[in-house]
Amino acid sequence: MFAQMIKENYSSLSPGQKKVAEFIVNQMDEGALLTAFQIGRKVGVSETTVIRLAYALGFSGYSHMQEAIRKDWLSSKQAVESEGNPSSTEETNEEQLFHYVIHKERAILQQLLQQLNTNEVWKAVDAFIQADRVYIGGFGSSYAAAYWFYYTLKQLRENVFISQPTGFSLEDICELNEKSVVVLFSFPRYRKESMALAELAKKQQAMIISMTNRQLSPVGQLADVTLTTEEQMNSDYHSIASVVSLLEVLIAGIHHRDRERISQRQQKLEFLYTGQGLFLE
Template structure:
């Protein structure tokens, strides 16, 4: 059975503009939405109560009450409000307070990630990357840092992994993808148009698209077959890489468990070559 988040993603492109506003509200502010009436949600979003109710029917629910029940079941989790630990904007925060607030903010992000992640999805992604004949990793601009981190880690574990450049993609790399391939696409604000273009070409080749982004309804989130969000309800002016790396660590741990023999063999081969080349000082 699909979660409400998955249901919204499937139907999002067919919704009216007003219904899309309401759907985005449900995903981005689930705790607030779970406690409001259809009239109150409509007022918050700037649409009519009828539009909110029609969204429930468009998503396949029998009515607004059933939609609310699905929301409460899937998403009503006790989360720390990240805005409470953000640095003050009034200029009154001293240096020591600022450092502590940054640390508390990172802790809150990781706690939110732990509460929203679906373990079955992590295992499914791990299996996909283990059995893919080729993996393409795309990340442009600021998204390239996390993309390269995953690329380097995967190269230690398996072959046939390629990565984009930070400035764009080569069509020749994507051309080699097949129906047995996977494309892991990183996309964080500000969203680049070439990211969607690369993912679209990869999907046309039959590859499974894994989107790693900040929210389900981001451009890549809507396009991907599997979407992982670093912190769905983050309220901040800058995106933290801490939760992204933690998400990737979960993925890599799953791969090591499910494909331990092949990974161990590859790492032994690499260590032999490293020793021959005297690559490391220790």
């Protein structure tokens, strides 16, 4: 996927190339159709800078890069258009409103399927299995998804910790090291606490996995693995369904590759739950 390629090479790009890259990722339709000269004029850089971006990403030239952009754009466009949704809630009467919301969620999930990078997902899965500890950060509205993942992952492995919705404690992260994983949930409007936690985790050499809406979000740029929900959707609201679906994918992967240890842990937990009489059924 083109956005993933940009993210992986972003730090090595020149300031002008970064401007072009961000423009194309955010305006994929224009990147798919405009010439290098036209993009340069829109962004405020030379045509040469646009062409050099293609070389920096490993393409043989601008036309080769544009072909990759066009494929990504068309796949996302087809995923949305196949749903036949109304263009906005303003055009929707009360009778159609709830159908509109569900159709939009379905379009976002279809886009999630199209953009899913399985190599990155398996990299995250292996990191969760091998880590000595997992620290989960979610602030403001992102805390709800972060807590869901915290509760679910705690059923599967030990040493799982979570931030508070308003911030994190330095005492909780002082033990992070190169064997640790920090998971950051960061969606618009991006909270400053996420960046602060990412920077501290980097200094302690922990692996950072970000759950965010686009590869080039503030936290997405810093993370070792960035898993995105609504890349290219231009959604006017954030979908919690897409986040939970992505987390379900991770949980399924962890179950698949760590069955025996998970089974042993869940047997111990069930024994404790039964002894405490926690559940009605």
